[in-house]
Amino acid sequence: MLAACLVASPALARRPAEAAPKPPTNDDCLACHGDPSATAADGRSIAVLPDKFAASIHGQSGVACVDCHADLATVTEFPHAEKVAPVACATCHPEAAAQYDVSVHAASRRKSPNSVAAACKDCHGTHGILPASNPNSPTNHFNLPATCGRCHGNADIIRRGHIAVGNVVTAFQDSIHGWALAKSGLMVAPDCTDCHHAHDIRRKSDPQSSVYRTTIPATCGKCHEGVERRYLTGIHGEALSKGNPDAPVCVTCHTAHRIQRAEGPAWKTQVLAECGSCHPESIRTYHDTFHGQETQLGFMRVATCADCHGAHDIFPPRDPRSTVSTTRVVSTCRKCHPGATASFARYDPHADKNNRQRDPLLFYAAKFMEALLIGVFAFFGIHTVLWASRAVKPGHPMSGPDGGPRSQE
Amino acid sequence: MDQTSAATGAMKQYRRFDRYHRILHGVLMFSFLGLAFTGMPLLFNDAPWAVRLAGLFGGGHAAGVLHRFFAVLLIGCFALHVFRLMHRLFVKKELEVLWGPASMTPQPRDVAELIANLRWFLRLGPQPKFDHFTYWEKFDYWAVFWGMGIIGGSGLVLWFPVFFSKFLPGSWFNVALLVHGEEGLLAVGFIFTIHFFNGHLRPDKFPMDPVIFTGRVSEHELQEERPAEYERLLASRQLEEAEVGAAPAWVGSLAKGVAVVAVSLGLVMVGLILYAVLSAGL
Numbered sequence: 001m002l003a004a005c006l007v008a009s010p011a012l013a014r015r016p017a018e019a020a021p022k023p024p025t026n027d028d029c030l031a032c033h034g035d036p037s038a039t040a041a042d043g044r045s046i047a048v049l050p051d052k053f054a055a056s057i058h059g060q061s062g063v064a065c066v067d068c069h070a071d072l073a074t075v076t077e078f079p080h081a082e083k084v085a086p087v088a089c090a091t092c093h094p095e096a097a098a099q100y101d102v103s104v105h106a107a108s109r110r111k112s113p114n115s116v117a118a119a120c121k122d123c124h125g126t127h128g129i130l131p132a133s134n135p136n137s138p139t140n141h142f143n144l145p146a147t148c149g150r151c152h153g154n155a156d157i158i159r160r161g162h163i164a165v166g167n168v169v170t171a172f173q174d175s176i177h178g179w180a181l182a183k184s185g186l187m188v189a190p191d192c193t194d195c196h197h198a199h200d201i202r203r204k205s206d207p208q209s210s211v212y213r214t215t216i217p218a219t220c221g222k223c224h225e226g227v228e229r230r231y232l233t234g235i236h237g238e239a240l241s242k243g244n245p246d247a248p249v250c251v252t253c254h255t256a257h258r259i260q261r262a263e264g265p266a267w268k269t270q271v272l273a274e275c276g277s278c279h280p281e282s283i284r285t286y287h288d289t290f291h292g293q294e295t296q297l298g299f300m301r302v303a304t305c306a307d308c309h310g311a312h313d314i315f316p317p318r319d320p321r322s323t324v325s326t327t328r329v330v331s332t333c334r335k336c337h338p339g340a341t342a343s344f345a346r347y348d349p350h351a352d353k354n355n356r357q358r359d360p361l362l363f364y365a366a367k368f369m370e371a372l373l374i375g376v377f378a379f380f381g382i383h384t385v386l387w388a389s390r391a392v393k394p395g396h397p398m399s400g401p402d403g404g405p406r407s408q409e
Numbered sequence: 410m411d412q413t414s415a416a417t418g419a420m421k422q423y424r425r426f427d428r429y430h431r432i433l434h435g436v437l438m439f440s441f442l443g444l445a446f447t448g449m450p451l452l453f454n455d456a457p458w459a460v461r462l463a464g465l466f467g468g469g470h471a472a473g474v475l476h477r478f479f480a481v482l483l484i485g486c487f488a489l490h491v492f493r494l495m496h497r498l499f500v501k502k503e504l505e506v507l508w509g510p511a512s513m514t515p516q517p518r519d520v521a522e523l524i525a526n527l528r529w530f531l532r533l534g535p536q537p538k539f540d541h542f543t544y545w546e547k548f549d550y551w552a553v554f555w556g557m558g559i560i561g562g563s564g565l566v567l568w569f570p571v572f573f574s575k576f577l578p579g580s581w582f583n584v585a586l587l588v589h590g591e592e593g594l595l596a597v598g599f600i601f602t603i604h605f606f607n608g609h610l611r612p613d614k615f616p617m618d619p620v621i622f623t624g625r626v627s628e629h630e631l632q633e634e635r636p637a638e639y640e641r642l643l644a645s646r647q648l649e650e651a652e653v654g655a656a657p658a659w660v661g662s663l664a665k666g667v668a669v670v671a672v673s674l675g676l677v678m679v680g681l682i683l684y685a686v687l688s689a690g691l
Binding site for chain 1 (some may be wrong): 450451452454455459460463468469470472473527529530531532545552567570571574575577578579580581582583584586587588591592594595598599602603606607611612613
């Protein structure tokens, strides 16, 4: 290999100095770099596999080595100096580069030269770049979670990059989206870029981010358009539109990366915690009634929040559109209790025995039961203690000084 | 105890409970324990033992199914008892069911005996001379009777809410759930502490009184504990009629086994309830 270089070099050196030097051809470069065992002085591989390059999008479209390694276009001395300029993808891909420039990755790299944040080649590769449409490309729809996961699933990089969200790759893989992508092989299942974008990935705290709190419904709505529409009409969407900072968005209930099927039992209990994070009082009263008691034991055939209140288009009970409004509550009960009537629907699924205004009958029943329990246990508690102390005596248990010994006289 | 058992060996035995009552009490015990153990996990669903106890029955759903099975059994006992009472009263015209020493009806002498017994506890007077049923036995009986109506009734409402909504507004289901739980707690707490003490655990009976299993009391016990009954039977020459042979040995062994298991289970339940109530900081 070295011999080949030495042979090639004088030919290149012989170029006339006055004319612009003819840039080296790909063959010139591969004469040295095409050897799979080619290494730099420090032992680092500098090989460029000719077949791999030829199969790449750049190889296919006739891009020359020096189109990217532009600093080598004018070099006349070979072997060239070991230090070469970084490749500027922006020369040919100005749009992607401009998008990348505003990303959290670019910001991190600008801030620190030792940043672990991804540059172009970390996702796309170098000499073997394949278009995303190619199934073997690291940026292919089905490969992307693994590509992002090289950093976002790597504990060392997560630590060094101070990535607050932690390992999102395993969370995503176990989510409904991850399953749809990896197991069901759905083109419509989202990969990372569908929510986060590819080049202009921004922090969720950045108002221009696709995952900024108020933008999330629109981002999810790209696929779940019908749900977004219902959400925006409901009380939660309305609160968000009015600028309520506590208004829940999609990820507040569904989480971002761990999204589960809403039909499963895991979700039916999970939703109690999600709704409860804003509505603790409703969860407390729910747990005091039959549905809530059963749910505590893990019995999942009873109603949890969404079964009565709906999910995305939740309205306050006084709104006739609400599933628990007086006009609709009976049909809501009938989902589980066929034959339910208006009388049946007067059951309070959030009854509070301490609230006289809301549940007067229950309030007084609770007070009566309390008095009954205390009365019975107090009376018989004292009765029992007195009896026990009277009966525990030396000698015959039934004898007593006042009653006199009554046993077999 | 040694003195008592030595005495009973030679003593005559008298019938206190017939076979019907003993079997009925046995089924009642079985279903009551079942109801307590399948129901309490739901009432104390926050307690750390709730999910595990329900898990012993196959989870919350299975515990609910079993609870209904035991409920049907207990309602059956209750119906049989009421049916027999009615039969005795209306067909056999046994008016002593309504009044007198053989009746469960609370009577003036019960109030007098309660006061006298409390005075005896406090060493202010002699122990009253009880007849066939004492006031605490009548309380036990009526507590169960009232409990059957309240717990059974509310339980049926909770089991068939759609049917009952034809007669009751839904707000009564809230009351039914509360009352079912609180009455259940009262019944379980009462039976597993007060009834166990009165019947079995008090020092002069400890560890158990086999009378509900054997149906027999010794002459000594009858004289000791129910002198009024003994004297009444003696005076009316009915004592010989009430005399029976000794219970077969296997009945005694079975009684001991069943009572030990039932009392232990009951005390475990009391422990679990106390743990739940105290750890919830009520």
